Amino acid sequence: xxxxxxxxxxxxxxxxxxxxxxxxxxxxxxxxxxxxxxxxxxxxxxxxxxxxxxxxxxxxxxxxxxxxxxxxxxxxxxxxxxxxx
Numbered sequence: 001x002x003x004x005x006x007x008x009x010x011x012x013x014x015x016x017x018x019x020x021x022x023x024x025x026x027x028x029x030x031x032x033x034x035x036x037x038x039x040x041x042x043x044x045x046x047x048x049x050x051x052x053x054x055x056x057x058x059x060x061x062x063x064x065x066x067x068x069x070x071x072x073x074x075x076x077x078x079x080x081x082x083x084x085x
Contacts, residue, residue, distance in 0.1 A: 050077075
């Protein structure tokens with residue numbers, strides 16, 4: 001299963017297979033990704049995508065540590081994108 005281009009994870013906007021997909025909270029404590037406020041140029045960002053063998057039931061307030069603990073033993077594949085802005 002994949003996600004369609006432009007998918008936001010905000011409710012059941014596309015219906016069907018995507019209604020259960022949720023985004024985690026960012027540093028501003030709201031769902032989704034927000035562009036960072038960079039202290040200077042050359043800042044490094046690392047994005048990780050995990051393919052899992054099961055759906056996680058983590059609730060609404062998940063930390064990075066809780067997420068990494070929950071995926072342990074369920075990762076089928078992993079992709080990393082490193083970007084310098």
